[in-house]
Amino acid sequence: MENFSPTDPMIPRSYRVKRKIRESHDTFTLDLQPDNLEEKTNFAPGQFNMLYTFGVGEVPISISGPMKESGHILHTIRGVGNVTQALNNLKIGQKVGLRGPFGNAWPIEEAKGKDVIIMAGGIGLAPLRPAVYSLFSQRQQYGDIALLYGSRKQEDLLFHKEFETWRGKYGIQVKVTVDTGDRSWKGNVGVVTTLVPRVSFDPSNCIAMICGPEVMMRFSALELTHAGLTEDKIFITMERNMKCAVGFCGHCQFGPAFICKDGPVFRYDQIKPFISTREF
Amino acid sequence: MNKSEVIDKEGLNRLIQILIGRGYEVVGPTVRDEAIIYDQVFSIEDFPAGWTDEQEGGIYRLKKRSDEALFGYNLGPHSWKKFLHPPERKLWQAQKEGLDFDIIPEKPEHKKYAFLGARSCELHAVAIQDKVFMQGTHTDLHYQALRKNALFVAVNCGQAASTCFCVSMQTGPEVENGHDLVLTEVLDDKRHDFLIEAGSEAGKNILKEVKAKPAGEGDIKKTKEIIANTATQMGRKMDTENIKELLYENLNHLNWDKIAERCLSCANCTMVCPTCFCSTVEDVTDITGEHAERWQKWDSCFTMDFSSIHGGVVRNSTKSRYRQWMVHKLASWQDQFDTSGCVGCGRCITWCPVGIDLTQEVGLIRKSEPGQSGILSGNEGQNENS
Numbered sequence: 035m036e037n038f039s040p041t042d043p044m045i046p047r048s049y050r051v052k053r054k055i056r057e058s059h060d061t062f063t064l065d066l067q068p069d070n071l072e073e074k075t076n077f078a079p080g081q082f083n084m085l086y087t088f089g090v091g092e093v094p095i096s097i098s099g100p101m102k103e104s105g106h107i108l109h110t111i112r113g114v115g116n117v118t119q120a121l122n123n124l125k126i127g128q129k130v131g132l133r134g135p136f137g138n139a140w141p142i143e144e145a146k147g148k149d150v151i152i153m154a155g156g157i158g159l160a161p162l163r164p165a166v167y168s169l170f171s172q173r174q175q176y177g178d179i180a181l182l183y184g185s186r187k188q189e190d191l192l193f194h195k196e197f198e199t200w201r202g203k204y205g206i207q208v209k210v211t212v213d214t215g216d217r218s219w220k221g222n223v224g225v226v227t228t229l230v231p232r233v234s235f236d237p238s239n240c241i242a243m244i245c246g247p248e249v250m251m252r253f254s255a256l257e258l259t260h261a262g263l264t265e266d267k268i269f270i271t272m273e274r275n276m277k278c279a280v281g282f283c284g285h286c287q288f289g290p291a292f293i294c295k296d297g298p299v300f301r302y303d304q305i306k307p308f309i310s311t312r313e314f
Numbered sequence: 315m316n317k318s319e320v321i322d323k324e325g326l327n328r329l330i331q332i333l334i335g336r337g338y339e340v341v342g343p344t345v346r347d348e349a350i351i352y353d354q355v356f357s358i359e360d361f362p363a364g365w366t367d368e369q370e371g372g373i374y375r376l377k378k379r380s381d382e383a384l385f386g387y388n389l390g391p392h393s394w395k396k397f398l399h400p401p402e403r404k405l406w407q408a409q410k411e412g413l414d415f416d417i418i419p420e421k422p423e424h425k426k427y428a429f430l431g432a433r434s435c436e437l438h439a440v441a442i443q444d445k446v447f448m449q450g451t452h453t454d455l456h457y458q459a460l461r462k463n464a465l466f467v468a469v470n471c472g473q474a475a476s477t478c479f480c481v482s483m484q485t486g487p488e489v490e491n492g493h494d495l496v497l498t499e500v501l502d503d504k505r506h507d508f509l510i511e512a513g514s515e516a517g518k519n520i521l522k523e524v525k526a527k528p529a530g531e532g533d534i535k536k537t538k539e540i541i542a543n544t545a546t547q548m549g550r551k552m553d554t555e556n557i558k559e560l561l562y563e564n565l566n567h568l569n570w571d572k573i574a575e576r577c578l579s580c581a582n583c584t585m586v587c588p589t590c591f592c593s594t595v596e597d598v599t600d601i602t603g604e605h606a607e608r609w610q611k612w613d614s615c616f617t618m619d620f621s622s623i624h625g626g627v628v629r630n631s632t633k634s635r636y637r638q639w640m641v642h643k644l645a646s647w648q649d650q651f652d653t654s655g656c657v658g659c660g661r662c663i664t665w666c667p668v669g670i671d672l673t674q675e676v677g678l679i680r681k682s683e684p685g686q687s688g689i690l691s692g693n694e695g696q697n698e699n700s
Contacts, residue, residue: 043452044405045419088408088415089599089606115624129414275623277595280452283613284592285620287642290649295451311565313634
């Protein structure tokens with residue numbers, strides 16, 4: 035008995051796991067397809083969905099791809115909580131509840147004609163991947179593109195198999211670093227901000243998009259301003275507790291904004307005072 | 315201006331019967347557990363005749379009046395939000411079928427409420443919750459269904475509590491908007507009447523049936539006097555000038571620490587506030603594991619869980635939670651909903667176990683040097699948020 039209401043934003047719709055991709059030791063990607071094949075799976079890069087597993091609960095998960103209208107949708111998830119672990123236990127063909135997409139988008143349009151810096155920490159690359167794909171789909175519209183990616187350890191790096199294509203086919207600068215590297219790691223060691231001086235971009239004509247832990251985003255923004263970017267050209271994505279995703283429940287309030295509907299992407303100069311205030 | 319008419323106590327009873335006859339569940343003031351609360355009423359027998367309340371920070375007690383006034387009290391702990399935005403509500407249920415499950419939505423309730431005795435500040439509070447649930451990007455269909463059917467029989471306040479400050483919030487004491495009918499209780503040695511006016515077409519329609527008498531010049535004058543007199547009785551005052559800027563600029567003010575020394579983080583203020591709307595969801599499963607339900611329940615920014623994300627709790631300290639509440643109520647609410655979140659009802663003062671008074675706290679922040687500790691003074695380095 036299918037009885038989903040299309041108008042009540044609190045009612046999940048029925049989706050099924052089509053594919054499951056292991057990304058790292060604790061991270062996986064679920065490829066979901068709507069039961070209702072008529073349903074559009076359009077989204078804007080940066081948006082998120084609420085995923086529900088039966089009897090366990092619901093969590094906000096960023097959409098990690100693909101970009102084209104394709105009838106399916108990807109979510110890259112770290113299995114570290116009750117619901118995300120339950121999502122990890124799902125088998126192909128099993129059902130999840132999905133509400134969304136919610137939230138605003140990365141400034142893909144605004145970045146046209148400019149250089150673009152993508153900075154990500156850990157799983158922060160997941161919500162940025164659709165933005166990267168989106169830039170690639172109109173590659174000639176953008177100047178230099180640089181991806182600066184950091185994670186704690188080598189085994190936490192996501193999507194690294196794609197990096198060669200990104201470099202080769204789309205000509206973007208990809209720099210990767212880890213906080214601590216073991217013997218097998220031949221790359222950079224250190225925080226992601228150390229990569230900023232190592233890529234070329236025109237700070238007077240550049241847009242930066244950052245996603246990662248709050249402290250990483252603040253120091254990345256700081257480093258970029260040192261490199262000459264103004265704060266109104268830097269965009270970050272915020273995380274807070276979220277229950278409804280539609281502005282009713284109040285959990286994700288962040289100063290003047292609701293992260294669920296006014297964010298999660300914010301222009302840095304507009305939220306800097308609040309992100310800089312402890313426990314805000 | 316709408317035509318004023320007069321009814322006596324019997325007329326008020328008639329009004330209640332007409333509302334019941336039209337299919338409304340009439341909710342009004344009644345005495346229970348030594349407080350005046352809102353619950354279903356069937357006649358004026360249920361009303362708190364001759365009762366009033368004394369209020370101060372952390373203090374609420376009922377007292378006998380020298381007369382038999384029906385609306386001679388101020389405000390109790392309840393507000394109308396408990397009917398329109400109930401403390402808990404099932405959103406949907408899910409039934410397991412093998413490895414699959416189906417979600418069965420809970421249909422919006424189409425109950426008809428007539429709220430009798432709503433005060434001006436309370437009507438403003440309802441208008442504010444309307445903005446939250448019906449005028450944003452998404453609509454809360456459950457709230458909307460109840461709200462669209464609701465009828466408001468408001469009352470002009472005949473007195474104010476020492477915790478009232480609707481005058482400074484410009485939300486009262488005179489009922490001006492959002493009502494279908496409005497009453498003013500006129501009571502002296504010779505008479506116990508209610509001046510009644512319609513505020514909507516629905517109200518006019520009902521008033522016709524009530525068979526009220528036309529009001530005289532004297533009645534209208536008397537009503538104006540009552541309201542004017544109430545306005546002079548405000549026990550509190552809030553200076554709202556540039557209040558948003560004031561609070562945004564003082565997010566690190568020392569007074570937040572002072573408040574935190576007293577605040578119990580009990581969430582009472584958010585429960586009694588007629589505009590606080592926060593909720594959480596709770597997933598429950600039955601013992602077979604085949605049936606799951608999702609419930610929405612009132613929540614409060616004063617709880618630890620409220621701000622928990624992966625990696626910890628954002629607002630760990632009482633200080634940060636009180637600041638979240640007050641800055642939201644008085645400042646960011648303006649950014650989000652183009653109105654203050656405070657209507658000056660004073661409930662948060664009365665029902666705070668330690669009597670924290672937000673009008674006073676705003677005053678303390680205002681009194682000190684501005685910009686010393688705020689977000690505009692650029693003291694980022696001192697406030698590592700890790």
